[in-house]
Amino acid sequence: MPPKPQPAHKKAKTTSNSKSGPSSLALGAPTEDDLPSARAFAPSSSAYSERTLQNDASVPTLVSLCIRVFAENIRQLARNQDTWEETRQHLKILPDAILTRIFTLLKATAPTVLNPAFITSFFFTGSVMILTSDLPGVGKQTISDVQKFGDKLRDLELSGFETFPDSLFASVVSSLPGLRSLVLRGCHKVGTATMQATAKNCTELRLVNVNYTSVTPLSLVPLIQVCGQHLEVLKVAGISNWTDTAFAKLLAGLDADTQLPSLHTLKLRGTSLTDMSLNPIISMCPSLRRLDISFTLVKHPAILSDPETAPPLEKLSLTSTPIFGTILIATIRCHPHLKTLSIGALGGGQATNAAMGNSSGLTLTDSILRVLADNLSGCALLDNVNLVGNAKLGTTGKFERALELFVRRVGRRCKKLNLSGVVSLRSSDLAGLMPEDDEEPSSLEVLNLNNTAVDDQAAIFISTCPYLHTLEVQGTKFTSDGLFTIIDACTRLSRLDLTSCRGVRVRDRRRFFEVWKDERGDNSS
Known part of the structure; x- marks a missing residue:
């Protein structure tokens, strides 16, 4: 079930001695060889079992x-x-x-x-600095000292500093004229002062991420005026003050012909915007490729469902929006080059998990899914589909094979397929993974079946996916025997989520690959 948008990166106490998991590793990150045991330092209640494959091991x-x-x-x-x-x-x-x-x-x-x-x-x-509130030793002075980088710093991320004042961040960016990327995600008090200082001093920005801050639409006007021609990524997710009324002030502050010609990624997730605001902002972004309007009030995005006005989207996230199935289909028809589509819990409500758990408002039904499969089968580049939480799927007797049809025509061609929370999904619906006649095997690499009704009968179908490396079966009816069958056939499988998988003994869930090896003998690899 998709989570409610929440403020990111809760502030850790500076006296804490607890271990911390990895922070965002965007730029300047280590190679995978540098992080062989980092996961051991990240506490988790999830029962993940992992193994390193011999053919994947590198020196x-x-x-x-x-x-x-x-x-x-x-x-x-x-x-x-x-x-x-x-x-x-x-x-x-x-x-x-x-x-x-x-x-x-x-x-x-x-x-x-x-x-x-x-x-x-x-x-x-160097030219990259990433500091998050997960680090116990990072306080106001450390943040302030970032100014010492001067014009050398190109990429700055300061995430999760909920209590630090707007003025602190404003003073920092005022001394960093060379910035190309600015991430202030989860710094709740970042607002007008920081945006004004950014617009005045950081005129070469390509990426701005102010998710879960207090930035208002109006405070972005100076930044758009200065950086709009070369701004490529803008993320303003999870900000409650982004309403239609507030957004109208942004439009009023810009010239009527303002364009963001280089913007290819826009994230408005978890705001209170409706079609009234979405249509004008999309019209300013002719090169838009990636759009996330999940958990918004957008209901009828006319600009996205009109072939004359729709931008050339490759990624579209509509999870938990009140969009009806007919509008969804019209929108999909205008985007034949989609690579990623997230349509979880459609109609499930904007904000809460409780609303998403209530299937009465959900709008994606079996009949819509069948039509959707017809349209998505023509999207040759599609490799990631998310249907999480659409609890009405699989419940209509007349179209009882809709999920199997979708898996066959769309899902098996993807690299990632998320069916988590589709509670009526049955093992037989995964028969669509099996190749027919001279078909190539499924391309699936990641399959999420969490909290569905699938059981060991699905093992024979999943076993036909030779490229599968991640399988999530949290809260399903799988037993060890069914999972052994899958591991035997899927030689690339290296990650299993067995959380709350009652058919597997609790003590075996985090070491299941070892259990499988013991069961099959020392010759297993």
């Missing part, structure tokens, strides 16, 4: 090995004053790229060693 570079060993031993090095002083001298002469990778790994595996002095002395370098 890490010497640099990656050195970074890993340093991170694993940093606490021991810090205990000895002489050793630590020598270590600090070595850190000072490392290239910026290596320091960035070390910093990212330490944030994932040893966040408590990153006190403010250590961070600013050794990791305030």
Whole structure:
């Protein structure tokens, strides 16, 4: 079931010694070799079972090995004053790229060693800086010190600092004229002052992410006026003050012919906008490729369902919007180049999990799904479909094979298929995964069946997916025997979610690949 939009990154207490999971690893991230055990430091109630496949194993570079060993031993090095002083001298002469990778790994595996002095002395370098509230040592002074980067900094992410004032962030961006990317996600008090300072001093921005802040539509007017010609990504999700009335003030502050010609990604998820606001903003974005209007009040996006006005979308997210099936189909027909489509819990209400759990308002039915399958079968590039939470599917007797038809005509061609929360999904509906005649096998790599009625009878169908590497069967009726059948056939399968899977013993859920190996004998790989 899709979650209600929530403020991101709850602020961690600065005295906490708890382990922290990895932060956003956008730019300057380590390679996968740098993070072999990071997941062990991220507490979770989910029962994921994972394995490393021999044919996927690669020899890490010497640099990656050195970074890993340093991170694993940093606490021991810090205990000895002489050793630590020598270590600090070595850190000072490392290239910026290596320091960035070390910093990212330490944030994932040893966040408590990153006190403010250590961070600013050794990791305030290069052109990328990512700081989140998950780091116990990051306070107002550390944020303020980001100004020391000056015109060298290109990409800045400060996420989850809920209590820090707008003025703090305004002062920081005022000293960073070289910024190309600014992410302030979850910094609740970021608002007009920061946007004014950004517009005045950061005139080359390509990406702006102010999700879950207090930024108003009107406060973006100066930024659009200055950066609008080259702005490529704009994300303003989860801001309650984005209403039609507030958005009208943005339009009034812009010239009538204002265009955002380079904007290819727009995220309005979790706002209170309706068609009244969506249509004019989309008309300003002729090159739009990725649009997320999930959890909004958009009901009839006329501009998206008119072939004369629809932008060339590759990704469209409509989850939990009050869009009716007929409008959805008209919209899909105008976007033959879609790669990603999220249409979870259509009609389920804008805001709450409770509303989405109530199927009475849902609008995606079996009859609509059959027509949708006809239209999506012509989208040759489609590789990711999300139907999560559409609880009316599979409940109409006249069209009882609608889900199987959709899986056969659309789902099996995708790389990712999410059917989570489609509570009437049955094992027989997955028969569509099996190839017919001379068909190629399914392309599926990720299949989500969480909280559905599927059981071991689905194993024979899932087993025909040779590329499958992630299978989520949380809260289903699978037993160990059915899962053994799938692992035997799907040799690339490396990740299982068995949370609340009652057919599997609790003690086996997080080590299921080991259980399978023991069951099948030492020759299993």
